[in-house]
Amino acid sequence: MAALFGTRRPSGTSLLGLFFVLLLIIWLIVNLVKTPNDFFTVLLIGITTGSVYALIALGYTLVYGILQLINFAHGDVFALSGLFSSTIILSVLGLDENTSALGIIGGLALALVIIVAFGAVVNTTIEFVAYRRLRQAPRLAVLITAVGMSFIVQNVSLAVFDVNFRSLPPLIPESNVFKIGSVTYQWNQLFAVLATIPVLLLLSWLVRSTKQGKGMRAVSQEPDAAAIMGVNVNRTISFTFALAGALAGVGGLLYLIEFNIRYDTGFELGLIAFTAAVLGGIGNLSGAVLGALIIGLIQAFNEGLSWAAPGSDWTRSIVFGLLIGILVFRPEGLLGERTPEGA
């Protein structure tokens, strides 16, 4: 964590930063000693929430990497996907807690496939309709358009799914995967982590090892050069939005399994995920995952620990305070690089 305040900074601020990190560590240790059971339970919750955040944060970072655009509509695509999954699961597939285990697994797998396609199509359409025409426009114009798209998607969600929260019956048993002392970990929590890991591996393989992924990296580093090497830039951008949308879809479904969701859930969650992406270093895929896990943990520790924890009323202030802190002390994020372009 000390790397958060790099050595290139004046010693005054880095000392201040180190001091805060030190305080945080002491706070965690005291809590660990006082209430070890709470500590580990909360740790597991943090990892679970963090993996859902990671899916959304990756969408921000992928799109930022290729267009240098903060796609504010991303969180709303996530919420819309979550709402749509509830319709698929409850109304179309008709799953409930009495469905056989095989039926639930098959049904969720099918819902996952549908929602991945749905998220990809919605996100690609947003890019095609709203952002593509602004390729040559000043950045601010695109940014404002993204804010506008966020409201539009949110209102579509409101119009189609009304103001009520949607949630699922406990499809995945809330029985314990393991129980050590009074530390428990439930199947529905593990499910989120288990579903996230293969998605992350698949994404990493796509970006690192496929031709399309290589094209993406090329466009993000030097778009004109990529074009004259033979990369179809528009198609690559569409592909990136499709990937981001698919991740938002998976995130929406997993979030729905854990929590409840309504038309405006994506707004705040999107901002949290965006903070995670910035914390890790926007444009950096591993950074987005790391940032999301850290924010998931911060949130869980803050809300779950008993000794001197500010409590859930303060979660937002802490998360967005962190955002300001990063932008001031280390704008390139934990894993980001300082590039000559200032990205």
Add this chain to the structure above:
Amino acid sequence: MTTSPQDGALLTVEKVHTYYGSIEALKGITIEVHEGEIVTLIGANGAGKSTMLRSINGLNHPRRGSIVFRGKDITREPPHDVVRLGISQSPEGRKLFPRMSVLENLEMGAFQRRDRSELRSDLERVYALFPRLSERKQQRAGTLSGGEQQMVAIGRALMAHPKLLLLDEPSMGLAPIFVERVFETIVEINQQGTTILLVEQNAMMALDVASRGYVLETGTVALADDAKALLRNEQVRKTYLGETD
């Protein structure tokens, strides 16, 4: 539009008008490149040299006029199709992919190619031209020196196995010793059978290796002649070769 190559012209650019926003950067330029030649475009900053290349490679389509390559009209072709037809470029300022390795950059040059088997021999050819790159293939392109970056930029363009190679200011910002090397390499590539359209500020060196040259001035062709004749031309000597009577 012309569809048959006239007297063996590989590339025919006819009365091309290209705009940057509302500014007319090319005002009806006509040039021709024949198979096997090195043709150079020289001229001051802002004369339209780079715009000419951007018109050919599809990054900035002309509003009027036509560009025909090997008998095919490519005036409105998008850049990723232009490279597939056989035109590749080392762009001005090199524009490498800084966070990719040297090898990955070279592979990017072959992005459109399907003939995987020949890639190996093309890579060997690039390493033979620039042995330095073979030593540095795993290094990130952004950490190379200017001269080495220029080698990668030219090597990357060669990996497309082009019929026509566009070079935009390959000597810019390089130490004199590297400039010599770059021009030697240009001649070598040409002798291996690649036609070259070379944009240069270093008019002396460019005319030295070229067979023909065009002098551009504010978006028009001011002079077109054999390179040797241009080297002797008094106006060229004064304006571009820095000669004072």
